[in-house]
Amino acid sequence: MSQTVDRALSILPLLAQGPADLGRVADRLGVHKSTALRLLRTLHEHGLVYRQQDNRYRLGARLFALAQEAVENLDMREIAHSHLVALNGQCGHTVHLAVYEDGEVLYIDKVESRYPVRMYSRIGKPVAITVAAVAKLLLADLPEAERRALAERLDYPMYTPRSSPNAAAFLKELATVREQGWATDLGGHEESINCVGAPIRGADGRVVAAMSVSAPNVVVTAEELLTLLPLVRRTADAISGEYSGNTPPSKDAS
Amino acid sequence: MSQTVDRALSILPLLAQGPADLGRVADRLGVHKSTALRLLRTLHEHGLVYRQQDNRYRLGARLFALAQEAVENLDMREIAHSHLVALNGQCGHTVHLAVYEDGEVLYIDKVESRYPVRMYSRIGKPVAITVAAVAKLLLADLPEAERRALAERLDYPMYTPRSSPNAAAFLKELATVREQGWATDLGGHEESINCVGAPIRGADGRVVAAMSVSAPNVVVTAEELLTLLPLVRRTADAISGEYSGNTPPSKDAS
DNA sequence: AATGGCCATTGCATGTAGTGCAACGAGATC
DNA sequence: GATCTCGTTGCACTACATGCAATGGCCATT
Numbered sequence A, B: 001m002s003q004t005v006d007r008a009l010s011i012l013p014l015l016a017q018g019p020a021d022l023g024r025v026a027d028r029l030g031v032h033k034s035t036a037l038r039l040l041r042t043l044h045e046h047g048l049v050y051r052q053q054d055n056r057y058r059l060g061a062r063l064f065a066l067a068q069e070a071v072e073n074l075d076m077r078e079i080a081h082s083h084l085v086a087l088n089g090q091c092g093h094t095v096h097l098a099v100y101e102d103g104e105v106l107y108i109d110k111v112e113s114r115y116p117v118r119m120y121s122r123i124g125k126p127v128a129i130t131v132a133a134v135a136k137l138l139l140a141d142l143p144e145a146e147r148r149a150l151a152e153r154l155d156y157p158m159y160t161p162r163s164s165p166n167a168a169a170f171l172k173e174l175a176t177v178r179e180q181g182w183a184t185d186l187g188g189h190e191e192s193i194n195c196v197g198a199p200i201r202g203a204d205g206r207v208v209a210a211m212s213v214s215a216p217n218v219v220v221t222a223e224e225l226l227t228l229l230p231l232v233r234r235t236a237d238a239i240s241g242e243y244s245g246n247t248p249p250s251k252d253a254s
Numbered sequence C: 001a002a003t004g005g006c007c008a009t010t011g012c013a014t015g016t017a018g019t020g021c022a023a024c025g026a027g028a029t030c
Numbered sequence D: 001g002a003t004c005t006c007g008t009t010g011c012a013c014t015a016c017a018t019g020c021a022a023t024g025g026c027c028a029t030t
Helices: A005-014 A022-029 A033-045 A060-070 A075-091 A133-140 A144-153 A167-182 A222-226 A229-245 B003-016 B022-030 B033-047 B061-072 B074-091 B135-139 B144-153 B169-179 B221-226 B227-243
Strands: A047-051 A057-059 A093-099 A104-111 A183-186 A193-201 A207-216 B049-051 B058-060 B093-102 B106-111 B183-186 B193-201 B206-216
Touching: A005 A022, A005 A033, A005 A057, A005 B003, A005 B061, A022 A133, A033 A047, A033 B003, A047 A207, A057 A104, A057 A144, A060 A075, A075 A093, A075 A104, A075 A207, A075 A229, A093 A133, A093 A144, A093 A167, A104 A133, A104 B061, A133 A144, A133 A167, A133 A183, A133 A193, A133 A207, A133 B206, A144 A167, A167 A222, A183 A207, A183 A222, A183 B135, A193 A222, A193 B221, A207 A229, A207 B058, A207 B106, A222 B022, A229 B093, A229 B193, B003 B033, B003 B049, B033 B049, B049 B221, B061 B074, B074 B093, B074 B106, B074 B227, B093 B193, B106 B135, B135 B169, B135 B183, B135 B206, B183 B206, B193 B221, B193 B227, B206 B227
Parallel strands: none
Antiparallel strands: A047 A057, A093 A104, A093 A207, A183 A193, A193 A207, B049 B058, B093 B106, B093 B206, B183 B193, B193 B206
């Protein structure tokens, strides 16, 4: 691992908390100001940080552009999107698509509810991993050892009384999810919001993504939402099929 | 400037074009494979790149998270958002908020149209800088020298017959915009889409952001859209006022 | 099964390039 | 106008990144 790069990259999460001046960055990094200056300059040239008029640094524009390009290049998202839109067209609720990556679950696509009451979530935002239906689906399929290790090191915030309280309960829930092949979040994240989700599988049967439909109590009850399960599963299976059928990962135009 | 960090960061735009394996990355960087490996590992540890099962690398999750945190920490966005929502409530069309940064103009907030026909745009996406109303507003206020220099090095893609064809025409357009204090894009980016925008100014009168209302021809004609100009300007001025009134970041007790 | 080729990985010797120091300068404060 | 703070620069030193060559795993070919 490269020390210099490591230091430079450590600046990014630091600036994510808010703008900081040179001295502050140097302190947090534990390096001399001149060193911090050179790192910041390099980050600046690549557009990852921006220097405002008061000489403080904050995260820069290219970060957004990179994130955009990244999400748009995901095969899964491309394949799934039209299916998600179709599902939204049928039920009208918010539809999410998520993937697992290095201990995090994050949304990679979203179709907004057609109802006025909308959920707060954003593409790229890490998911509440211990309660979200899509997170359960993705984690349930991890290899035993990795799943246990991850569950142990997670935090279990009690968003509501129905949140998973600890690793043991969570692992049990994951076992259930793996058995039944679908998952719910009934008010485990926000009191009034329910979700029902299904896994998307690759050609080898491994879960590569997960999708869910979410709606607040005030629009449909949990029972009504559950009646959508077959539809959600069909949609997920359709995406799985298309994803497995077309396996053109060698799509290089160099 | 740090060579090592420079190389590492050069990997990111490279991977933005699509996944690449170690050899490919090393080639593109012009370094030995072992060097590329160490850089990739460092990026990986910070979550900026992800290593897929086939050993190819692509951009990673934390990139999204960083971009999210960055956009949510922008004062301008926070202040403006409620105004944008209110404006959308009154006219129903898509509302955009954009800022200029190092030669790029990018959207930092967006309120979706309530009509079924929606524009394609995303928060964080770079704006078509030679045609968008918000881009004209932001560039029109740049210092003379910087404006000229930027105009000269831009590309002028002819999205439609009404796109700015070259630097001279663009600079002339910017002069008009600066004079009148508002801007339009009448089918300069996509044939059927019109925009009308107004600048948001800081306490010193400099343009710090720009906003616009966009709607396709099929919903309202360009003439009808222009009748919204006073409303757009009022909204922009209201945001300017609030932004100038509250100056919390500038005055800090030591 | 055995072989050959491809690619990721590792340990190490070399010298390049990143580091901290100290001095300088600009801007603000009193 | 004096003093303090903070960003900036040039430089000597050596820590650290680099490329090489060798190893090992994986896959395809025979």
